Amino acid sequence: MDLFSVALPALSDAANLILQPIVLGYLVLGVVMGLCIGVFPGLGGIAGLSLLLPFMFGMDPVLGLALMIGMVAVVPTSDTFASVLMGIPGSSASQATVLDGFPLAKKGEAARALSAAFASSLFGGLVGAAFLTVFILVARPIVLEFRTPELLMITIFGLSMVGILAGRVPLKGIVAAGLGMMVGTIGEGDSAGELRMATYDMPYLVDGLKLVIVGLGIFAIPEIVALLRQDRAISETSVLGGGWMAGVRDWFANIWLSVRCSIIGVVVGVIPGLGGSVVDWIAYGHAVQTTKDKTKFGSGEIRGVIGPESSNNAKEGGGLVPTLLFGIPGSGSMAIFIGAIALLGSGNIEVGPSMLKNNLDITYSIVWLLALANVVGTVICIAASGGIARLTTIPFGLLAPFLFMIISFAAFQSGQDIMDLVALFAIGLLGILMRRFDWSRPAFLIGFVLSNPAETYANQAVQIARSRFRKGFEDGIDYIFSPIVIVLVIITVVSVVVGLRQAKTIMAEGEVNSGSKRAPLIFLLAVLAYLVIAYTNAAMIPDYAAADRVFPAFVAGVSILGCLVLVIQMMMKPETDAMFADRETTDRSENAHGLWPTLAWFAGLLILTSLVGFILALAIFLVAFIRFRAGKSWFYAALYAALGIAFMCGMAGLLNRDFPPGLLQSFVDLPWPLT
Amino acid sequence: MNAIKSTRRVAMGLLAAASASFATQSIAGSHGIDLAGKTVEWVIPFSETGGSAKWANFYAPLLSEALPGDPRVRYEYGDWNVVLASGTGGVAYLPPDLAGKMNGMDASALRDTDFIYGSQGATRLDLVPLLAWEMLGLNVEPVFGIKGRGDGRLMFERGEANIDYQTSSSFLKGVTPLVEDGTAVPMMSWGALDADGNIVRDPTFPDMPTFKEVCEATDGCETSGEQWDAWKAFFIAGFPAQKMVFLPAGASNDAIVTYTAAFEAVKARADFAEISAGRLGKYPQMTGDEAKGALDSATQVPDSAKNFVVGWLKDRYGVSLN
Known part of the structure; x- marks a missing residue:
């Protein structure tokens, strides 16, 4: 051969x-x-x-x-x-x-x-x-x-x-x-x-x-x-097996x-x-x-x-x-x-x-x-x-700000647009709700x-x-x-x-245990509402572009049917059914903090970024988070923030990337990395 | 018609993407962002398989060698300053059995064939081949939704498409081996422009007839009149100055001079003619005023040609541009 x-x-x-x-x-x-x-x-x-x-x-x-x-x-x-x-x-x-x-x-x-x-x-x-x-x-x-x-x-x-x-x-x-x-x-x-x-x-x-x-x-x-x-910490046991x-x-x-x-x-x-x-x-x-x-x-x-x-x-x-x-x-x-x-x-x-x-x-x-x-x-x-x-x-409160920093930076690399961060936050919210209701x-x-x-x-x-x-x-x-x-x-x-x-x-x-009927039903209705809007939006695409219409209309149609069946089932079934899975009920005893205050930290980073740019926002975020959420001293917080920002700048400098600018940057010319 | 403009923005995005580690990085992300609040915005997702990528890959390292320091240019989108304009050409090709039906340069025997062509979309650069084939009376059905011309070639190789075209650099690299294997036969090139603006044989493919020659030899295809003028206008807009490097409006004069000098230094390399012929084809690489001239001729498509194409797209593909 x-x-x-x-x-x-x-x-x-x-x-x-x-x-x-x-x-x-x-x-x-x-x-x-x-x-x-x-x-x-x-x-x-x-x-x-x-x-x-x-x-x-x-x-x-x-x-x-x-x-x-x-x-x-x-x-x-x-x-x-x-x-x-x-x-x-x-x-x-x-x-x-x-x-x-x-x-x-x-x-x-x-x-x-x-x-x-x-x-x-x-x-x-x-x-x-x-x-x-x-x-x-x-x-x-x-x-x-x-x-x-x-x-x-x-x-x-x-x-x-x-x-x-x-x-x-x-x-x-x-x-x-x-x-x-x-x-x-x-x-x-x-x-x-x-x-x-x-x-x-x-x-x-x-x-x-x-x-x-x-x-x-x-x-x-x-x-x-x-x-x-x-x-x-992530590990439930302190002894690593x-x-x-x-x-x-x-x-x-x-x-x-x-x-x-x-x-x-x-x-x-x-x-x-x-x-x-x-x-x-x-x-x-x-x-x-x-x-x-x-x-x-x-x-x-x-x-x-x-x-x-x-x-x-x-x-x-x-x-x-x-x-x-x-x-x-x-x-x-x-x-x-x-x-x-x-x-x-x-x-x-x-x-x-x-x-x-x-x-x-x-x-x-x-x-x-x-x-x-x-x-x-x-x-x-x-x-x-x-x-x-x-x-x-490691206690997760110390790891989390670092992770937020990294994933925000990574997300921004995909489109070099502040909207990347907004999209990340929006999809993140959807992910949180899907996790909560066991979707x-x-x-x-x-x-x-x-x-x-x-x-x-x-x-x-x-x-x-x-x-x-x-x-x-x-x-x-x-x-x-x-x-x-x-x-x-x-x-x-x-x-x-x-x-x-x-x-x-x-x-x-x-x-995941089941909770009350109300929250899972509201989420389902929100999903249904999005699907209906998306279906209507697709259906309006004119005939000459039918190829762009068929797929979204078909998928949305099937999904809407599925949602409707789910709504009916939800009305028929008792509260204890697996359908009403709600992680808030399961984890209630473990959660030391509420969902919204936790999410607000991340939202804060996002809003600050849109105002003063990523690096300045990050500095404020890191110091505040470590001081107030993780409960460390001011000195500890400042050191953490300094190291975090040095790391971020080193990374961006090496890869020759920029950071998301904010409103401030459209008025004032700042030197890199504050741009 | 912003298709051509966008093609160029695609190229810029690409240049930035493919070479994110040197200074043109400041135009990263330019694809998909408004030029200056103009009326229509086309966002063209570029593909890594296409000729633009090859072009950018070719220039990126050369430029990074020629460019001093690491200037970061802060900018707002507005009028861009062109610092390099590159020419290219294009070649249409067929499977051997269909190419055999051509009588010399006369393509009329191909009119009873159902052609399938993998296309990125009629409003993009594909306008030039689609209009050319239509003028020859060929029945070409574009299958939309491919991501780049490389995917179009793959569709041809799989036997699903039976007509295709590639820009010169992609043809040299991707189709020449197929031609040597006997699985593809070149049909015609789009040609090149001489100093007087006439279409002549492409210097990279001197043995290939141009579309103009094929059209002349084919019954019912006219090399004058509205259709021909529109084709030629879009060819000129699309090919002889297809890829450009821009600097943003905010760029200082220094930056423009620096980049222009850098590209001139690239062109002045002793080995430039040799290394570019194999990778890009033998086309002019224009800088300075030449580049500005090329930009003007590429963006100044006569209204009559625009109107013709808008009407044609509407009738033929139901696409409305407004």
Whole structure:
């Protein structure tokens, strides 16, 4: 077979390129830089790579690649820290890790969860690289088999994961997903450019909401606020159990789950257009479906950590296929990566169709540098996990202002607009209410992430199919029902049926008692009101732009029906029914502070920012918070604020970013960083 | 018609995004923000796969080398000062079986084919190819909603689209290998402008017929009259000065001079012609007054051409611009 005669020499060339001390040194440098940046939620490969970009021009290709890949590869590893320790999805790759990782941290088993996650990441990365070594040679024709109907089916399969994560009242989960999809349609339609729930008077909304903001808002803010109200450390026990060896043993005991999820990761990562944001959910769903005792999911099941973490590093490897073979970046960081590759050396490495023919050795170098970076990153992370896990014993009142600072900064990076902070706050409020009334936040997020692909692929598939049908009935049928589509339909149907049967036993977010009828009903009516307005808004889109109307109108219509059924059920059922879940009742004994005063702190930071700019607002916020909320001395508060601001400025200076300006800045010219 | 303006703002946003680590960072976030309270605002989400990204990636590091210090320019949106204007071209291509139907340059045999084209939207740069194909009498149905021309090429490679176009830099990189493999055949280039404003063969693709030549050889396609004038006006607005780098109105004269000098230094590099030909194609890279001239010719689309296109978009795609 000539496959080997091509691959083997290229592989040995690649090995010669990589296995030099200086290359490995650059790789480690990249890994360390990546860890330093990736550990902060919301900052990831894009921020890191843009930092490196100016140095790439004319650099020796292998050294530059080692530096960049070291950085990109560890982001899905390092963001696990935020997911497990703080319940904050560090990036879209580790959303699902939050569901079981954070409860483990609360139980005082953060080190175990972290090391299991890192071991899985490492293994996933290696499986991904091994798979790619062979697959990349035959990938092109296979990837080209994934046409629009296939992409649409994969999107629908991803959406079907809502079935597993829907919670105790499946209908609520479905409405939550519908709401997520509706939020995803906000802005300019992809087909005809019609606006949905936006106006040109607010240019911010025209672009739609960014994943970073929705992810942080829906998961991070509710967790931070909840912990802050309870006024204690993250870990419920002061003695941290389960050292890092325990986590590695857990991973080894579930090695086959890890293998399967790694393969899921590579395969989904390979398909261009979907990106990686669904991979972790699919892997989580798979972990749930293959576990006999499902009752522990959501309250600290280690398999719920191993599954998604195995898949998300493998996905990075898979994502190289569309990037290198087609020149189509799967993510923002890959886009910069492509740009940077062209700068390396004399600029003769051209990502795209000619990559395999002309640069197979470089291609293999990239694949195995990625694997090596995973090893290095994992070793560093596991070594650090025991120490970093101690963060969970710090009183949360001291941690929270720092976290607010970081996520505000991260959110602002997505659009460089003060509206980013407003959007973060608004989505955060929605997240708090969804958490309180036990509406599935994972379902919402899946809906949001897949809203745009679902709409675009559906519109395109319909349009292309119509053209094929005009040519002949058989042409059309062949196009829509390819073998891949049929297999995906079967998998989806099985997964939905199995998922719905199991959903009731899985409480993705722990048990919640029922309270009175009034509050849950008001929230439901508010959701219903938004959906009705969004439906009306979509229905007003004129016929010539029908492609922008059909999807939001359909989703809103189904969600409204779901809401109406829920309203009727709420009227019929007694107060004790699971439908009226209200976390305020469950946590009443634990909450030392009210919801609104706690939220007011964050709102205060936001309002101050709009008045005097971010850095000045932050100074006031940090001092006031530490003095009055955390009850420390003035000196302590001033020191805390000074360190916080120094850190923030160092970060922004390094990344060459600005801070949100306020009203003050429009009158007075201030020097950076006060601008 | 603000489509062209926006294209440029996209490019600026991109330049900032792709090179956030040097001084042009001060125009970051410019996509999606009002220019100066004008009437219509188009917000065009840019794609990382397109030619704009390649263009920005090409210039970013060169500029960062040529630019002294790290000036942070504080600005309000207003009139932008152009400091660089780059030209480009475009090439339309077909699958081999359809290309085989063309009789030399005569495209009339393609008129009974149902074409599918992956498009970002009729109001954007896609106007030029869509209008060209329509003038040839081809029945091209645009499938909207792709994120960039790179995705359009992928749709072509998957066999879902059977006609496509790429800007020159993307064609060199993405389609040339397909042509070598025999899975794509170039149909025509949009051409280039000579000093007198005539459309001539694109210097990057001297062997390819221009749209003008194909049009002349095809029955029913006229290289004069309202339609042709509109096409040419939008071609000029869209391609010979497609990508521009602006400095914001608040920028001091010093900043303008600095940037202009920096880009001139980039152009003056001994290896510039060589490295840009492979990545951007052989097109003029204009600075200073030249760039201003290019900006004028690109923004001053005659009203007759605008009116024609507005009417055409309405009739053909039901899109109303106001």
